Amino acid sequence: MRTVPEPASNRIERAEPFGYPPRAVFTQQATDMPSANFFAALRAITGTERCITDPGLLLAYECDAITHLRTTPVAAVLPETRDEVVRIVQLCAQHGVPLTGRGAGTCLSGGAIASPGGILVAFPRMNRILQVDAANRIAVVQPGVINARLSQVLRPLGLAYMPDPSSQTACTLGGNVGENSGGPHCIKHGSTAASVLALEMVLADGSVAHIGHARGRTGGPDLRGLVVGSEGTLGLVTAITLRLERIPSTELTLLASYRDMRAACAAVSSIIAAGILPSALEALDDRTIAALEASGRESGYPRDAAAVLLIEFDGEAAAVRAEADATIALLHKADAIAVDEATDAAQRARLWRGRKGAFGAMGRLAPDLYVMDTVVPRSKLPEVLPRIGQICDELHLRLANVFHAGEGNLHPNISYDGRNPEEVQRVILAGKRIVELCLAAGGALSGEHGIGTEKLDYMPLMFDEASMAAMHTVREVFDAQKLFNPGKVLPTPRICAESAPPRHRGPHA
Amino acid sequence: MSAPATLFASAIGAAAVTHTDSGPLQGRHMPVVTPGNVAECVEVVRIAARERIALYVRGGGSEPRTAKHEGPAALLCTTRLDQVIDHARDDLTFTAEAGLGLTAAQALLRTHGQRLPLSSRHAASTLGGILTRDAEGWTRKSCGMVRDQILGCTVVLGDGRVITEGSRLVKNVSGYNLTRLFGGARAAFGVVLSLTVRLKAQPQARRVSWHGAANPAAAFALAAQMHASIADAEVVRVRIEHSTTGQKCAVVLSLAGAKARVDEACAQADKLAGAPMLLPAAALQEGGTPQCVIEVRPADTSAATQALLAQAHCGSIDADIATGTVELLAPSAPTWTTAALQTLDSSLRGLEALVTFPANPDAANLQRNCCATPNPQVHSLLRGMAQRFDPSGVLEPGMHSWK
Numbered sequence: 001m002r003t004v005p006e007p008a009s010n011r012i013e014r015a016e017p018f019g020y021p022p023r024a025v026f027t028q029q030a031t032d033m034p035s036a037n038f039f040a041a042l043r044a045i046t047g048t049e050r051c052i053t054d055p056g057l058l059l060a061y062e063c064d065a066i067t068h069l070r071t072t073p074v075a076a077v078l079p080e081t082r083d084e085v086v087r088i089v090q091l092c093a094q095h096g097v098p099l100t101g102r103g104a105g106t107c108l109s110g111g112a113i114a115s116p117g118g119i120l121v122a123f124p125r126m127n128r129i130l131q132v133d134a135a136n137r138i139a140v141v142q143p144g145v146i147n148a149r150l151s152q153v154l155r156p157l158g159l160a161y162m163p164d165p166s167s168q169t170a171c172t173l174g175g176n177v178g179e180n181s182g183g184p185h186c187i188k189h190g191s192t193a194a195s196v197l198a199l200e201m202v203l204a205d206g207s208v209a210h211i212g213h214a215r216g217r218t219g220g221p222d223l224r225g226l227v228v229g230s231e232g233t234l235g236l237v238t239a240i241t242l243r244l245e246r247i248p249s250t251e252l253t254l255l256a257s258y259r260d261m262r263a264a265c266a267a268v269s270s271i272i273a274a275g276i277l278p279s280a281l282e283a284l285d286d287r288t289i290a291a292l293e294a295s296g297r298e299s300g301y302p303r304d305a306a307a308v309l310l311i312e313f314d315g316e317a318a319a320v321r322a323e324a325d326a327t328i329a330l331l332h333k334a335d336a337i338a339v340d341e342a343t344d345a346a347q348r349a350r351l352w353r354g355r356k357g358a359f360g361a362m363g364r365l366a367p368d369l370y371v372m373d374t375v376v377p378r379s380k381l382p383e384v385l386p387r388i389g390q391i392c393d394e395l396h397l398r399l400a401n402v403f404h405a406g407e408g409n410l411h412p413n414i415s416y417d418g419r420n421p422e423e424v425q426r427v428i429l430a431g432k433r434i435v436e437l438c439l440a441a442g443g444a445l446s447g448e449h450g451i452g453t454e455k456l457d458y459m460p461l462m463f464d465e466a467s468m469a470a471m472h473t474v475r476e477v478f479d480a481q482k483l484f485n486p487g488k489v490l491p492t493p494r495i496c497a498e499s500a501p502p503r504h505r506g507p508h509a
Numbered sequence: 510m511s512a513p514a515t516l517f518a519s520a521i522g523a524a525a526v527t528h529t530d531s532g533p534l535q536g537r538h539m540p541v542v543t544p545g546n547v548a549e550c551v552e553v554v555r556i557a558a559r560e561r562i563a564l565y566v567r568g569g570g571s572e573p574r575t576a577k578h579e580g581p582a583a584l585l586c587t588t589r590l591d592q593v594i595d596h597a598r599d600d601l602t603f604t605a606e607a608g609l610g611l612t613a614a615q616a617l618l619r620t621h622g623q624r625l626p627l628s629s630r631h632a633a634s635t636l637g638g639i640l641t642r643d644a645e646g647w648t649r650k651s652c653g654m655v656r657d658q659i660l661g662c663t664v665v666l667g668d669g670r671v672i673t674e675g676s677r678l679v680k681n682v683s684g685y686n687l688t689r690l691f692g693g694a695r696a697a698f699g700v701v702l703s704l705t706v707r708l709k710a711q712p713q714a715r716r717v718s719w720h721g722a723a724n725p726a727a728a729f730a731l732a733a734q735m736h737a738s739i740a741d742a743e744v745v746r747v748r749i750e751h752s753t754t755g756q757k758c759a760v761v762l763s764l765a766g767a768k769a770r771v772d773e774a775c776a777q778a779d780k781l782a783g784a785p786m787l788l789p790a791a792a793l794q795e796g797g798t799p800q801c802v803i804e805v806r807p808a809d810t811s812a813a814t815q816a817l818l819a820q821a822h823c824g825s826i827d828a829d830i831a832t833g834t835v836e837l838l839a840p841s842a843p844t845w846t847t848a849a850l851q852t853l854d855s856s857l858r859g860l861e862a863l864v865t866f867p868a869n870p871d872a873a874n875l876q877r878n879c880c881a882t883p884n885p886q887v888h889s890l891l892r893g894m895a896q897r898f899d900p901s902g903v904l905e906p907g908m909h910s911w912k
């Protein structure tokens with residue numbers, strides 16, 4: 001049996017893939033190719049059509065939404081049933097071939113790319129909604145169901161699945177479980193973990209585990225909560241039981257504009273400190289607004305504002321009104337230029353169109369966009385945001401901010417040209433400095449996009465050796481052979497030792 | 510002093526070690542070790558691991574337990590680990606040592622207009638006990654499950670290593686969420702030293718009301734109507750006071766939030782059910798540790814209540830129709846004969862119920878998971894982790910069916 005190779009160290013090189021301009025990318029090289037027998041056995045499980053090995057077709061799978069991190073899988077398979085997943089896992093275990101689960105590939109941390117010499121197990125064909133139990137407000141779905149599709153199906157029943165990543169029209173529920181994804185409405189209703197009741201999961205030995213329970217508690221340790229957000233490193237999820245909520249009877253959206261981002265952040269801090277819990281509290285800066293204008297998306301955001309806050313309340317009408325009134329007073333107290341209120345569905349939809357289209361609009365500013373993800377305590381937003389601006393100015397980078405302000409979850413977005421390796425290095429350096437800044441402010445590495453390969457090297461900045469070792473222990477218990485998505489989330493102990501804080505080298509240097 | 514008591518006394522001082530005759534855990538006499546701070550607590554666990562002394566952990570002691578272990582053993586009591594580490598008022602997070610009592614924490618936070626989204630019927634329950642028992646109370650419907658409220662924790666593992674997992678942030682997906690793993694694990698993997706919990710604002714207004722009903726069926730029907738029409742009710746519970754002479758049934762409703770909304774919802778409720786009797790807010794958490802807790806899917810709450818009514822002939826039953834939790838409250842434990850348990854099991858099997866007996870000293874043996882399918886993979890994963898985190902097996906032997 002072949003042992004699964006640890007990922008070769010990331011290295012920069014000029015890659016010249018077909019069809020789009022060359023990019024400076026960090027590729028991981030396979031050290032070993034699986035045998036011809038392996039591929040034959042793989043095809044025997046899924047058939048040739050659902051086992052992609054053609055190098056041209058595999059290009060579609062070589063990166064996720066963070067495009068400077070790439071690995072070409074040796075194959076991509078598209079199972080249709082749980083039994084096929086079991087057989088694929090067993091085959092990979094037998095041949096020591098690493099495997100990575102893949103939903104829509106919208107991951108923003110390089111977590112949905114194959115490990116060197118490994119295959120991708122992509123779930124677009126396991127996309128059935130298996131059950132909607134309206135009486136208990138539960139849905140059971142396969143992992144390939146697209147997030148927004150579930151909401152569409154639920155709407156006529158008066159029910160909603162609350163976690164709503166901005167990528168919800170593309171991303172899958174399996175991917176959401178992999179990352180414990182958040183979204184604009186997670187401040188009140190919780191990230192994915194709060195909505196996942198149970199999981200069916202194929203383990204490294206090919207057995208099927210049922211983790212968690214539709215009723216909520218299991219009477220023992222919460223393995224379900226451990227698996228959600230483990231980025232596909234503990235097993236492959238084949239069914240998900242989700243908690244649903246009633247569609248709220250009233251929604252009210254506010255748009256507050258500010259002369260500078262610091263004042264907007266101070267308003268956010270004061271809303272949180274007052275104990276008000278909106279269903280969304282998002283911030284966008286002037287560069288994002290300009291990008292939206294340039295892209296032709298009609299959002300209605302004021303052009304002269306340096307920052308806007310998009311705030312929503314849901315619930316019963318009288319409660320919503322009371323919270324909105326208290327918030328409006330705080331927004332004015334923090335020197336808002338204007339506060340507008342949208343009550344009808346069309347106005348609300350227009351305001352949200354801007355927020356949901358922000359990444360797309362920014363994508364038009366430059367060939368590449370680096371969407372960063374860090375978190376700070378909400379009270380630290382007014383001091384951290386301007387510092388992030390300074391870091392990018394010092395490195396001559398174009399920054400725009402659109403983020404989940406109510407949770408302190410920042411998304412500094414850097415537009416850059418990936419064809420210029422020197423600019424890529426500056427982007428990565430900015431990323432490192434931003435991470436260090438946020439950690440120093442009491443923050444964390446990621447609020448919703450995960451560690452993937454992007455932040456692997458930063459883990460020892462946040463966790464001490466014993467805490468990292470405990471995570472490795474969990475990994476070993478689930479998957480001693482390191483079959484599932486190796487090289488993601490947890491740096492190898494060797495890297496840990498080398499990178500004990502303080503560290504002064506770039507993540508991929 | 511017995512050998513374990515001497516060892517602990519020499520490490521953290523004789524005053525921190527007592528030996529009671531009554532036996533802190535039914536079935537065994539053992540020294541009670543009460544470390545005065547986190548460093549002492551870590552030291553106690555390290556000594557236990559080295560010397561292979563079984564450690565049972567007690568927070569507020571709301572759950573009586575039986576220790577069947579034969580070898581050297583001690584009870585580690587966390588009640589002096591009661592310091593507030595950080596009350597981040599403006600960030601709505603609260604970090605404290607695990608032995609801090611929920612009542613004390615709530616009293617402190619009330620002065621700031623805040624509260625922990627946790628609840629217990631037992632005044633002495635500690636934050637660590639609530640996390641490690643994943644012990645839900647009346648706050649579950651309005652605030653969510655306990656496991657979603659705990660943001661991070663520091664734990665001394667059974668092998669003596671101290672780890673810090675999660676963070677003090679309301680959102681964080683950096684690395685594995687081991688805090689979740691400790692939720693519901695009791696002390697199987699380690700002793701929780703401190704934890705961070707989300708905070709909520711105190712509601713501007715609250716009204717707890719009692720709406721009488723003719724019988725259980727009428728109470729469930731009224732509760733269902735209230736649950737459907739008042740979506741933001743804090744608690745909707747059926748209460749059945751049950752004795753050999755008869756039954757008294759009602760719906761207990763709690764409405765909390767902005768004053769205008771509470772007034773509106775009160776009017777809605779009273780239109781449905783007539784003028785109620787008002788109760789003090791404390792009524793939601795009276796009753797002491799429940800003798801039996803049955804958890805099912807919400808739509809099965811009434812069926813689970815019927816099953817319990819058939820077996821428990823006295824006491825009160827609180828059935829939360831929004832969360833599917835049915836609790837039996839009684840001053841003393843009913844006798845759970847094998848025949849009664851078998852009948853309960855079979856009436857609950859179709860409902861996939863989880864049945865626990867928190868107030869019963871033999872709770873660990875009585876607990877039943879009336880699910881159709883056994884789940885050996887989960888047990889084997891948990892066992893694997895326990896073997897690594899607690900390699901000498903000193904933490905609470907005999908308390909977990911899977912360990």
Ligand SMILES: Cc1cc2nc3c(=O)[nH]c(=O)nc-3n(C[C@H](O)[C@H](O)[C@@H](O)COP(=O)(O)OP(=O)(O)OC[C@H]3O[C@@H](n4cnc5c(N)ncnc54)[C@H](O)[C@@H]3O)c2cc1C
Nearest residue numbers: 567568569570571572630631634635637638642695701798
């Ligand atoms: C669904 C459910 C509902 C419940 N409802 C109620 C209720 O309404 N009222 C009530 O009184 N009780 C209830 N219980 C029982 C519940 O265990 C206690 O209320 C809980 O709050 C324990 O707090 P405690 O500090 O008294 O813990 P204890 O009773 O002292 O200990 C309970 C368990 O927690 C572990 N533990 C305690 N502290 C730590 C620590 N720091 N580190 C590791 N392990 C620790 C112990 O090993 C022990 O197994 C319920 C339990 C469940 C599961």
Ligand SMILES: Cc1cc2nc3c(=O)[nH]c(=O)nc-3n(C[C@H](O)[C@H](O)[C@H](O)COP(=O)(O)OP(=O)(O)OC[C@H]3O[C@@H](n4cnc5c(N)ncnc54)[C@H](O)[C@@H]3O)c2cc1C
Nearest residue numbers: 101103104105106107166172174175178181182232237448
């Ligand atoms: C424009 C844009 C906006 C975004 N907005 C948000 C946002 O608001 N909030 C947010 O949290 N994220 C956001 N993201 C990031 C991304 O969409 C989420 O992380 C999403 O959950 C990924 O879903 P996916 O189906 O694309 O999964 P993938 O990217 O394919 O996979 C994500 C992870 O899950 C694992 N995985 C996938 N399926 C399985 C399975 N069946 N079993 C086990 N592991 C599996 C993968 O191995 C990988 O580690 C955004 C991304 C983009 C491009």
